[in-house]
Amino acid sequence: MIRYIIKRAASAVPVLLGISVIAFALGLLTPGDPARMALDRDGMSEITQEMLDAKREELGLNDPAPVQYGRWLWRVMHGDFGTSYSDHVSVGGELLRRLPVTLQLTFCSVLLVIVFGISGGILAAAHAGKTLDNILKVLTNLMLSFPSFWMAILLVIVFAENLKILPTSGAGSVRHLILPSAALASVNIAMTQRLMRSSMLTEFGKQYVLVANAKGIRRWQVLFAHAFPNAVIPVVTMIGNYIGGILGGSFIIENVFSLPGIGSYALAAIHARDYPVIQGYVLVTGTTFVAVSLLVDLVCAGINPRMRLGGKML
Amino acid sequence: MPEAILEMKNVTKSFGKRRSVRVLDHADFALEQNRITALMGVSGSGKSTLARLLLMLDTCDEGEILYRGRPVNMAKRRESLAFHRRVQYISQRPESFFDPMYRLRSSVMEAARIHRLEPAKASDRLSQLLEQVKINEAVLDRYPYQVSGGEIQRVALCRALLPEPDVLILDECTSMLDVSVQAQILNLLRDLQKEWNLTYLFIAHDIEVVRWFTDRAVLLSEGKIREMNLHNADGSLFGCG
Ligand SMILES: Nc1ncnc2c1ncn2[C@@H]1O[C@H](COP(=O)(O)OP(=O)(O)O)[C@@H](O)[C@H]1O
Numbered sequence: 143m144i145r146y147i148i149k150r151a152a153s154a155v156p157v158l159l160g161i162s163v164i165a166f167a168l169g170l171l172t173p174g175d176p177a178r179m180a181l182d183r184d185g186m187s188e189i190t191q192e193m194l195d196a197k198r199e200e201l202g203l204n205d206p207a208p209v210q211y212g213r214w215l216w217r218v219m220h221g222d223f224g225t226s227y228s229d230h231v232s233v234g235g236e237l238l239r240r241l242p243v244t245l246q247l248t249f250c251s252v253l254l255v256i257v258f259g260i261s262g263g264i265l266a267a268a269h270a271g272k273t274l275d276n277i278l279k280v281l282t283n284l285m286l287s288f289p290s291f292w293m294a295i296l297l298v299i300v301f302a303e304n305l306k307i308l309p310t311s312g313a314g315s316v317r318h319l320i321l322p323s324a325a326l327a328s329v330n331i332a333m334t335q336r337l338m339r340s341s342m343l344t345e346f347g348k349q350y351v352l353v354a355n356a357k358g359i360r361r362w363q364v365l366f367a368h369a370f371p372n373a374v375i376p377v378v379t380m381i382g383n384y385i386g387g388i389l390g391g392s393f394i395i396e397n398v399f400s401l402p403g404i405g406s407y408a409l410a411a412i413h414a415r416d417y418p419v420i421q422g423y424v425l426v427t428g429t430t431f432v433a434v435s436l437l438v439d440l441v442c443a444g445i446n447p448r449m450r451l452g453g454k455m456l
Numbered sequence: 457m458p459e460a461i462l463e464m465k466n467v468t469k470s471f472g473k474r475r476s477v478r479v480l481d482h483a484d485f486a487l488e489q490n491r492i493t494a495l496m497g498v499s500g501s502g503k504s505t506l507a508r509l510l511l512m513l514d515t516c517d518e519g520e521i522l523y524r525g526r527p528v529n530m531a532k533r534r535e536s537l538a539f540h541r542r543v544q545y546i547s548q549r550p551e552s553f554f555d556p557m558y559r560l561r562s563s564v565m566e567a568a569r570i571h572r573l574e575p576a577k578a579s580d581r582l583s584q585l586l587e588q589v590k591i592n593e594a595v596l597d598r599y600p601y602q603v604s605g606g607e608i609q610r611v612a613l614c615r616a617l618l619p620e621p622d623v624l625i626l627d628e629c630t631s632m633l634d635v636s637v638q639a640q641i642l643n644l645l646r647d648l649q650k651e652w653n654l655t656y657l658f659i660a661h662d663i664e665v666v667r668w669f670t671d672r673a674v675l676l677s678e679g680k681i682r683e684m685n686l687h688n689a690d691g692s693l694f695g696c697g
């Protein structure tokens with residue numbers, strides 16, 4: 143198990159490096175001259191060639207790209223993401239201020255995916271072919287066919303404007319997070335539910351479930367003590383993958399609900415071609431995703447004895 | 457007339473949309489007490505379905521299953537529990553016979569827990585059974601994937617015998633094993649049958665094995681069950697040999 147952890151953690155390093163290279167390259171591809179951008183704060187003063195050359199030297203823009211990358215990576219690892227082109231505020235500080243909002247949103251969405259996706263899948267499997275299964279099938283079909291922003295608008299119309307039980311926008315309390323996280327989670331809940339259902343049905347077909355039934359164990363005990371632990375392993379892995387999508391999809395939802403997270407920050411930055419901000423966003427979400435998949439893989443390995451104890455037959 | 461311990465009367469079972477595939481068609485069949493009865497039939501003829509019906513894990517479309525001459529009311533927990541204690545099952549596929557998430561010991565002892573066997577007595581009996589099937593106790597601390605097919609079948613036997621059953625339903629329980637291991641298990645099964653006065657339903661499709669193992673066999677084909685004469689029967693009848 144320890145060897146597995148080390149191997150798995152080591153495999154995350156090249157991915158992180160890849161993300162950082164992409165983020166850095168994004169900065170290199172910037173149209174316009176960073177030195178000029180840095181000097182041209184107010185857009186009024188005259189910029190001379192000497193000033194530009196000096197600034198270039200100061201920012202290290204004359205060095206070869208790998209040297210620049212190394213220096214940049216060093217700064218980034220110390221939390222210095224540079225300053226925004228548009229408001230000249232430190233990108234690192236702003237990301238740090240906004241990150242909790244996005245993480246809360248993601249966390250709530252993932253929670254909804256886990257709770258409703260898994261329990262819905264179990265229910266559907268337990269009633270396979272019956273009415274409840276068919277109802278859930280129609281429901282998941284609907285959820286899969288609505289994109290998240292559409293779902294967001296629908297939820298706002300129903301729960302905020304008609305029923306007036308939840309706020310339409312803003313942040314600050316759990317109530318503010320309910321609609322956005324539901325909108326964000328909806329597609330993933332449906333996908334998780336389907337996967338959980340088919341995974342449960344696969345387990346139902348296995349001999350040990352038949353044997354457990356033949357022992358005289360109650361039906362719900364067979365379901366939860368035997369079929370569920372086996373069926374949930376592939377589902378946990380998939381939810382781990384969905385987290386990337388949820389994190390990435392959050393910028394649409396943050397915008398719809400005016401949540402001050404890193405997604406809406408990045409979206410504004412894309413409009414303004416504010417590359418340091420986009421760089422920072424790519425780095426932060428990429429790193430979060432890598433960390434989460436690492437965690438999910440370790441959890442899966444932890445619950446599966448075959449992974450935990452090594453795959454070899456004795 | 458030998459006493460029937462488990463029997464099916466006029467049973468019909470179909471699968472598929474609008475029950476179009478009829479696997480059993482008004483079939484009658486009785487397991488005689490303390491005897492080995494072999495059930496033969498080509499693959500897909502419905503042997504495992506019949507086993508599931510006898511184990512009360514599936515319901516008949518028509519007809520009924522009698523245990524010791526009486527129908528079992530599965531809706532009553534006490535009755536169904538008592539039935540599941542006395543009629544045990546061993547399957548074809550050793551690799552998925554035990555839940556992969558649990559150590560063998562907890563799968564084996566689960567039956568003792570469900571049937572409220574006294575823990576001390578149950579573990580005594582388990583040790584005795586393990587000795588009989590020649591399995592080291594330490595094997596029980598492993599997970600199913602860490603044990604060979606032959607060992608799994610031996611542990612499965614201990615598992616089945618732990619709650620003191622009357623009937624064992626053996627569904628092609630040796631077909632996935634090597635020939636030498638197969639012979640060991642069959643010998644073991646025969647010894648156990650004598651020692652514990654068990655009744656076997658031995659599902660198989662190898663006529664030589666059946667001939668060696670027992671003197672009574674029935675054939676399931678086209679939904680009906682009829683007695684076979686093992687002396688004249690021709691092995692080639694069963695395609696898969
Ligand atoms: N749960 C089920 N649903 C639909 N068809 C089934 C089911 N169980 C068995 N069958 C069908 O019943 C027939 C008999 O299967 P089975 O009892 O497994 O045969 P055998 O054990 O003799 O090989 C097969 O045609 C199989 O497809």
Ligand SMILES: [Mg+2]
Pocket residue numbers: 503504627628
């Ligand atoms: Mg079969």
